[in-house]
Amino acid sequence: MLTYGLVIAAYIILRILLAGGHVSSALQGQLVPITAYIVMAVSLNLTVGVLGELSLGHAGFMSVGAFTGVITSASLTSSVPEPALRLLFALIAGGIAAGLFGFLIGIPVLRLHGDYLAIVTLAFGEIIKNVVNTLYVGIGQSGLKIGMTSGNALNLGEGGKVILNGPMGAIGVQKISSFTAGFILILVTLFIILNLIDSRAGRAIMAVRDNKIAAESVGISVWRYRMTAFVTSAALAGAAGALYALNYSTVIARKFDFNTSILVLVFVVLGGMGNIRGSIIAATVLTILPEVLRAFNNVRMLIYAVILILVMLATNNVRLRAWFQRIRPGNGKTPVISGGGDGHE
Amino acid sequence: MSDKTRMVPLPSKAIVPERDALERPILEVSRLGINFGGLVAVEDFNIAVGRTEICGLIGPNGAGKTTIFNLLTKVYQPTSGAILLDGQDTASMNTVQVNQAGIARTFQNIRLFPSLSVEDNVKIGLHNQVRYPLITGVFRLPGFFRAERQAKDQAMELLSIFDMTDLASKKAGSLPYGAQRRLEFLRALATNPKLLLLDEPAAGMNPSETEELMASIKKIRDRFQIAIMLIEHDMRLVMGICEGIAVINYGKIIAKGTASEIQDNPEVIEAYLGKKKE
Numbered sequence: 001m002l003t004y005g006l007v008i009a010a011y012i013i014l015r016i017l018l019a020g021g022h023v024s025s026a027l028q029g030q031l032v033p034i035t036a037y038i039v040m041a042v043s044l045n046l047t048v049g050v051l052g053e054l055s056l057g058h059a060g061f062m063s064v065g066a067f068t069g070v071i072t073s074a075s076l077t078s079s080v081p082e083p084a085l086r087l088l089f090a091l092i093a094g095g096i097a098a099g100l101f102g103f104l105i106g107i108p109v110l111r112l113h114g115d116y117l118a119i120v121t122l123a124f125g126e127i128i129k130n131v132v133n134t135l136y137v138g139i140g141q142s143g144l145k146i147g148m149t150s151g152n153a154l155n156l157g158e159g160g161k162v163i164l165n166g167p168m169g170a171i172g173v174q175k176i177s178s179f180t181a182g183f184i185l186i187l188v189t190l191f192i193i194l195n196l197i198d199s200r201a202g203r204a205i206m207a208v209r210d211n212k213i214a215a216e217s218v219g220i221s222v223w224r225y226r227m228t229a230f231v232t233s234a235a236l237a238g239a240a241g242a243l244y245a246l247n248y249s250t251v252i253a254r255k256f257d258f259n260t261s262i263l264v265l266v267f268v269v270l271g272g273m274g275n276i277r278g279s280i281i282a283a284t285v286l287t288i289l290p291e292v293l294r295a296f297n298n299v300r301m302l303i304y305a306v307i308l309i310l311v312m313l314a315t316n317n318v319r320l321r322a323w324f325q326r327i328r329p330g331n332g333k334t335p336v337i338s339g340g341g342d343g344h345e
Numbered sequence: 346m347s348d349k350t351r352m353v354p355l356p357s358k359a360i361v362p363e364r365d366a367l368e369r370p371i372l373e374v375s376r377l378g379i380n381f382g383g384l385v386a387v388e389d390f391n392i393a394v395g396r397t398e399i400c401g402l403i404g405p406n407g408a409g410k411t412t413i414f415n416l417l418t419k420v421y422q423p424t425s426g427a428i429l430l431d432g433q434d435t436a437s438m439n440t441v442q443v444n445q446a447g448i449a450r451t452f453q454n455i456r457l458f459p460s461l462s463v464e465d466n467v468k469i470g471l472h473n474q475v476r477y478p479l480i481t482g483v484f485r486l487p488g489f490f491r492a493e494r495q496a497k498d499q500a501m502e503l504l505s506i507f508d509m510t511d512l513a514s515k516k517a518g519s520l521p522y523g524a525q526r527r528l529e530f531l532r533a534l535a536t537n538p539k540l541l542l543l544d545e546p547a548a549g550m551n552p553s554e555t556e557e558l559m560a561s562i563k564k565i566r567d568r569f570q571i572a573i574m575l576i577e578h579d580m581r582l583v584m585g586i587c588e589g590i591a592v593i594n595y596g597k598i599i600a601k602g603t604a605s606e607i608q609d610n611p612e613v614i615e616a617y618l619g620k621k622k623e
């Protein structure tokens with residue numbers, strides 16, 4: 001409840017400030033990206049904090065959602081002229097596409113023990129980036145066309161329009177995202193994730209995180225609940241990607257690379273593992289901060305570092321330590337051979 | 346010369362409490378075995394457990410007792426033998442399915458969900474007892490609040506067995522050792538098992554706690570009418586409440602019988618006290 005209140009209050013305050021013209025244009029430009037990053041951080045927290053699995057490719061799902069969203073929006077330009085409705089369709093399509101990719105990755109990986117998910121999601125993020133770089137998608141009289149060579153090779157004909165132009169990324173995107181849409185997406189994300197956590201499935205997910213063998217011993221399918229958390233997380237990242245992409249006239253795949261995945265992971269770790277409100281605050285502060293600090297140009301990175309440390313101390317460093325223990329290989333995990341045996345050291 | 350082969354007695358010399366004798370045993374295990382690489386951890390393990398029997402599994406450290414629990418619950422896949430639960434072969438089942446079929450357990454080195462509350466730990470045990478779809482939970486559809494209320498009531502009722510209701514909101518990991526063992530016991534019981542496996546339930550408990558635990562185990566058996574199989578080193582507990590006792594050494598059953606039969610068995614005495622000098 002406090003979390004919803006915080007988000008709603010922040011939105012109302014910003015709306016008032018915007019109406020009064022008190023918000024700098026630089027910050028105005030950041031509003032939609034901030035909402036997208038908040039959704040990214042909160043959704044990644046579901047995988048990393050609540051499920052306890054490390055994902056290093058969250059930006060990959062954002063990318064899938066971004067380009068699916070752009071293509072959806074471009075294809076619907078004439079059939080759905082209302083931008084808000086078109087945005088809704090684009091977010092849903094982006095979410096579904098990213099969720100599907102999450103599911104496909106999850107089928108083999110979530111059955112394995114160990115940190116395979118980290119490795120595979122890392123690879124996934126890089127692969128998606130390279131695949132998008134080679135894709136040419138356009139829309140013409142005969143509908144959507146996809147190619148791998150060039151925009152001209154798509155033969156779109158009279159009135160055709162290239163949507164995705166290989167390494168140039170998505171071009172000529174109609175900017176239909178808005179701060180209000182981002183705000184609503186945050187609320188929807190919170191609604192889904194907080195309700196999920198506080199339900200039978202959420203308890204099962206946290207049981208799997210706390211002790212996989214014990215969870216199985218009480219009849220909980222580890223794979224199923226890992227999948228539930230991971231796909232939900234991926235789908236929400238996809239929606240965030242669509243929101244983000246439809247805020248710019250051009251979008252390149254490089255925007256959603258490993259650095260972005262790590263940035264979002266930093267939000268989650270600093271905000272606190274499993275701490276949803278912390279993710280929101282960390283994503284907001286750390287997205288705005290570089291802009292604000294531009295004024296203190298020469299000491300900028302120093303202040304940034306100090307603030308990072310303060311945030312880290314302020315949030316739960318106990319959990320942080322536990323997390324570092326978790327990601328160190330072989331630590332706190334059952335050795336492979338015993339496959340979770342007990343009673344022998 | 347006849348082509349008929351000789352008749353031999355089966356390895357099973359199963360005994361169950363008289364009150365259970367008319368019904369099929371809840372657990373029938375024959376020739377169960379597993380080896381890890383070259384090490385034969387359990388070999389030719391046979392047992393039958395009556396439907397309301399309290400059965401003990403004793404033996405020196407490293408004898409293979411915990412491994413037997415891991416085999417029964419499919420944490421390990423047996424390399425040989427068959428396990429029948431209520432007449433149903435569990436060969437094709439995994440850990441989750443075995444629990445759903447009716448075997449629940451505790452662990453020698455406690456495995457709670459330490460970061461979750463005591464109440465949530467028991468509710469997680471109720472996972473397959475109080476069910477509703479994922480969507481109902483996420484969108485708070487009708488039925489959600491009723492099901493959650495039911496889960497809470499059942500969890501509290503289970504916690505009241507060990508007078509733990511006032512600990513409900515405490516983190517499981519913060520409980521004292523004895524309370525953690527009791528919570529794990531209740532979590533297993535929450536899955537509504539036909540057979541409950543307890544791995545050293547009295548470990549780390551003082552004599553008066555152990556005394557209480559013995560009474561509770563009997564009380565739970567009477568109330569839920571389930572079979573309980575327990576591994577325990579505390580002989581007062583084993584001799585006090587176990588009806589059938591199996592003694593394991595080097596992965597094999599060396600004796601099976603009632604408390605008094607076991608106590609008089611020379612092989613058992615040898616396993617526990619070492620071979621007597623000539």
Ligand SMILES: Nc1ncnc2c1ncn2[C@@H]1O[C@H](COP(=O)(O)OP(=O)(O)O)[C@@H](O)[C@H]1O
Nearest residue numbers: 338341343344381386406407408409410411412
């Ligand atoms: N996963 C495993 N890998 C190798 N050896 C194992 C494994 N699990 C158990 N063992 C071995 O099996 C034997 C029996 O162990 P265990 O069942 O834990 O004994 P206990 O009777 O004390 O419970 C021990 O020698 C142990 O080292």
Ligand SMILES: [Mg+2]
Nearest residue numbers: 343410411453
């Ligand atoms: Mg043991």
